Each structure stands twice: as C-alpha cells, then as structure tokens.
Amino acid sequence: MGPIISGIIVGLLIVIILIRNIRVVQQAKAFVIERLGVYKTTWNVGLHFKMPFFEKVAKVVSLKEQVADFPPQPVITKDNVTMQIDTVIYFQITDPKMYTYGIEQPMVAIENLAATTLRNIIGDLELDQCLTSRDIINTKMRSILDVATDPWGIKVNRVELKNILPPKEIQNAMEKQMKAERERREAILRAEGEKRSAILEAEGERESAILRADAKKQQEILEAEGKAQAILKVQEATAEGIKLINDAMPSDSVIKIKALEAFAAAANGRATKIIIPSEIQGLAGLAEGLVQSVTKVNEEE
Secondary structure: OEEEEEEEHHHHHHHHHHOOOEEOOOEEEEEEEEEEEEEEEEEEEEEEEOOOOOOEEEEEEOOOOEEEOOOOEEEEEEOOOOOEEEEEEEEEEHHHHHHHHHOOHHHHHHHHHHHHHHHHHHOOOHHHHHHOOHHHHHHEEEEHHHHHHHHHHHEEEEEEEEEEOOOOOHHHHHHHHHHHHHHHHHHHHHHHHHHHHHHHHHHHHHHHHHHHHHHHHHHHHHHHHHHHHHHHHHHHHHHHHHHHHHHOOOHHHHHHHHHHHHHHHHHOOOOOOOOOHHHHHHHHHHHHHHHHHHHHHHHHO
C-alpha cells in the first residue's frame, strides 16, 4: 500500500505542478519569460506552458495606452518668470522586452526626462509665448520624448500641458490687463454703435428730404399740366366760338353790338374813361346808356 500511495501523491504533485505552469495571456497583455535568468521569449495572447523550475514570468506588460500625470514642475521663462507647469503624457509600450530590460524604473525616467525637456523649451520662450503657444510646446515635447524613449520600447503618443500657473502678482496683472482690454473693446463697440446710429439717422433724413422734394416736384408738374390743359381748353373753346361765328356769317350790326358788349364788360371795373371806336358810334344811344351805367357804378364805389 505504501508504494501505491506514494505513487499517487507523486502523480498529484506532478499534475499540480503542470497545472500551475499553464498560463493564459489575456488580451492587450504580454508576458516576458526568462529561463535560468536569461530572456527566453515573449508570450502574446493565448495558452502557454512554462517549464517548471527553469522558466519564470519576469514581467507582465500591459500593451494598452497609458496615462502618466506628473506633478507641477517649476520652470523659468526667458524673461525670468517662474511658473508651475504640470504635464500629462499618453504613452504605449510597443516592445515588452526593451521595456523590461532597457531601463530601470521607466516611469521615473520618463518623469525626469519630461521635466528637463519642459525646462529647456520654456527657457527659450517668454511668458506671453508660453501662455499662447501650448500646441507648439506639446508638439516639441512629444517629439523629443518619443525619440528618447524609443530604446526603452515606449512610444509617446501625446503630451499635454494641463496647467500653467504664473506667480500671484503676474496673475493679478494679467487680470487687470484683461479687464482694461474688455473695457477698451466695450468703448469701441459703443462708439461704433453710436456712429452707425448717426449714419442711419442721417441717411433716413436724406431719403425723407429726397422723397419730399420728389413729391413737391410731382405736385408742381401736375399743377402746371393742369393749368396748361385749362388754357388749352379755353383756347379751344374760343377758337370753336370764333369758328361758329364765322360759320354764321353775322351782319355788321351784330358785330358792333357784340363789340359794344365787350366794352361794357371791360368797363365793369374801376376805369373812369371808355374810348368807343368810330365803327360803333352809330349806336350812340346804347353807348350813352352804357357810359351812364359805368359812371353810376364808379360813384357808388
């Protein structure tokens, strides 16, 4: 019974050892395998078996994109302003072997490298340039860090300056400057609005004056046309009357009587003298009566 039990125990131990040396590599993971302390291979996604006692998993590496948020670093600008800037780096491990054996404490190395690179870049810029050139700073840092970390199996995808904190007195000065700039813009907008309003008002008055002048002009034209038409009608009526008289062929007596009526109409005013043509002196009685009527009218006035 003793040898059987011993065999069973040994068999169970072998099975347990074999099971414990079966590894499943998950998605976006990589296992760095060493044999007797020497790099052997890198396991990717799938089922793998590790040789007991001789091989070991030296490092489990995540192949996902990772984020490193570093604390604020003091930097000095070209115009001697000390600022606090914290950076965020997005990176990804592309070579697990180089990441494992390339450098000790790669995250510490990246942090120090980012700090020194940031100081070098900011040292060549003035304060205003630092505040307005974030994209340029980010691009330069990403390029420098990507080249420096390539031997470590790390690819830097993006670098962002999260916060730029100037000294308190600089912040106060910037706030005053921004307030003055806003007030200046407000004054300019107000002046432009008043100018535009005055222009519109002047244009409205000019158009109104033009319309009034056009209306008066049209009125005078219509009145002149009306008077012209009235004169034309009178002349046409006179011509028609003369034509009718000529067509009727009146006698001399009728013509003299009509002439006398015309002089009587002319005397119906303030005139005190009337000259009677010789052609109608034959009608003395009628003329005397007309003279008496005119004299009576003048005496009444």
